[in-house]
Amino acid sequence: MCADDRIMAKAQMNQSWYDTHMKMKRNRNEIGIDKQTPIATDDENDTDDITRLMGMFDVPDLRDRLFASQQELCAYHTMLDEMEELKAANKQLECEAAELLKERSSHKQTLKKDAHNAVQSLENEIVGLKMELAQSREKEDFHVARMRSALNEMKSLEGEVKALRERADIQQITNKRIEVPEKSSFLSSFNRGAMRGICERLDYERIHAQRSHSFTAVSA
Incomplete structure (x- = not known):
């Protein structure tokens, strides 16, 4: 077996479409390919068409085309796997x-509640103030x-x-005015008494002197 055959065989064994093809082939064999059913007839027609088409190409060309198809299928399935991974990643990203x-909504609600x-x-503090x-x-x-x-x-x-104060001042002035006449009358009466006493004393001394002079004259 050449290297290309080994690569193609390995690619066939690693592809799910090949397993599906072999499974369908086994199912056809179990059903019985000799039974003349519409499906069997269609398969025979397809086989005839394939045989006729294979006769139009030589084996190396068919091998190359088949190998290219296998590579394209490998790339296609790889792309499908990548798409599944991307879908899973997108699903994870969506989650x-x-x-x-x-969380943002909850945080926003919390902030809104805290702000409220x-x-x-x-407002309560302002009302209190x-x-x-x-x-x-x-x-x-x-x-x-x-x-x-x-x-x-x-x-x-x-x-x-x-x-x-004004009343007291007026009363004080009135009292002073009352005291001045009283003092004046007292002084007047005192002076009159003193003058009378002086006059009486002078008269007494004058009379005593006259009597003494008369007694002296008589004695002589």
């Missing part, structure tokens, strides 16, 4: 893509009102104090 989409919770928390601000403003208004009331009360007290 991975679906899983990624699912964050926004809700911020607004309430605190309102309460602070109420307290501020209350303190301002108290301060105004205290200022008004202070001004009122200052007015009362001023009025009391």
Whole structure:
């Protein structure tokens, strides 16, 4: 057996189409090729056509053509295997893509939920701050009102104090005016008494002197 025959035989044995061909051939043999059935008749016609076509070509040419066909079939089956692998890879990629989409959707939903919770928390915080601000403003208004009331009360007290001071000053001036006449009358009465006493003393001394002078004259 030449090298080409060995390669062709090896290619035939490694191809599924050859196994299928041999299986169909065995099935025909089991059924019986001598039975005149439409299928058997068609097979005989095909065999006659093949025999006639084989007579048109020589053996080396047929061998070369058959070898080329075997190579094409090998390439075809290799391509089919690669296509199956590609289909499996594509299926795997589709599954991975679906899983990624699912994870992305879940992650997106999680982010959306977290963002919603964050926004809700911020809104609640803003509401709380607004309430605190309102309460602070109420307290501020209350303190301002108290301060105004205290200022008004202070001004009122200052007015009362001023009025009391003015009244006290007026009373003090009045008291001084009352004290001055009293002191003047006292001094006048004191002076009059003193003058009267002086005059009386002078009169007493003058009378005593006259009496002494008269007594002296009588004695002489």
